[in-house]
Structure formats: C-alpha cells, structure tokens
Amino acid sequence: MTSSQDPPQGDDQPHDAADGTAAWSPRPAPAQRPRVSDQVLSIIGFVCAAVAVLFVPVLFGLAGVVLGIVGHTRGEPLGRWAAIAAGAGMLLGTVLSILLTPG
Template structure:
C-alpha cells in the first residue's frame, strides 16, 4: 500500500485545505418609518395641476415625484407616476384644443 503524495489526497486523515467559513445569518433590512406619503401627495397634486394648468411643467414633476415615492416604498407611488403621465398627455391635448380656436 502506498501513502498519498500530497497532503489533501487522503480525506480521512488530512483536514480540508480550505475550510468553509462559518455560517452567518443574513442581515435584516432596517425597518422603515411609516410616515405620511408626502411624495405621493405632492405627485398627485402635480398630476391635477398638469391636467388643468401647465402640463409641460407639472407632468414631468409628478412623474418624478411618483417614481421617488415608489422607490421610497410608498404604496401608490407607481400609480401617481402613471396618472401624471396620463395627465401630461391629456393636458397637452386640452391645451391644444383650447388655444387653437
């Protein structure tokens, strides 16, 4: 019987070359404070103003506020961004109809 030439050839006698790291528990995400949905409210106001007053200014602002609210974790942030985009398009159409008479 021959003995192994290299230290890792006999798994019964030799310790593993690279021991596995000890298991760690994953870090829990930090809890977020539940405050008022400020960005969602600002985005909704911008959507209404885009429909009624100045769609070029308030439409993109509402989209940005809705996106930021969605990234922050607010419940209706995504829908405010969509509503602002729709209000932007409808506001442009209404303004073209009103000013081209």
C-alpha cells in the same frame, strides 16, 4: 396564607423564553399600515397630476412623474400610481391645450 382578593397564581402569566423575551403576548401585534406622512411624495405627485391637466402640463406632469417614481423607490405604495396619473394628466393637459388654443 393568601387572601381571597389576591389574583390566583397559575400558568396565565407569560413565561420567559431562553433569550429573555416573553413567550406569548396577550394581544397580537398591530398590522403596519402606511401613514399619510409616509406617502408625502405620492400625494404631491397626485396634486401635480391634477394641476397638469389645466396649467403647464409639461412642467407639472414631469414633476408628478418624478415625485411618483421617487416615492415608489422609497417604498410608498401609491408612488407608482402617482407617476402613472401624472403621466396621464400631462398627456390630457397637452391634448386639451392643443384643442383649445385658437389657431
């Protein structure tokens, strides 16, 4: 005999499938979002892009492009944009240094 405090027995429990896994889950699996720690190369590439505008554009611009490309090949979503930003920062920094250098 069951008391009134016991949970009801019924079909609200998940049934095991043939392979031993649960047939359904009470909540959906969370969407996989890239974490900040997964995008370290892209973030450093963006930093190099910003630094390339003001200091040694060829060095920091190339470093940012390489980091962005490597990040992109490793699956970082922002890797391609970091490489593009570093290339643009390198070009902008080079043009600024040519225009601002007394000559």
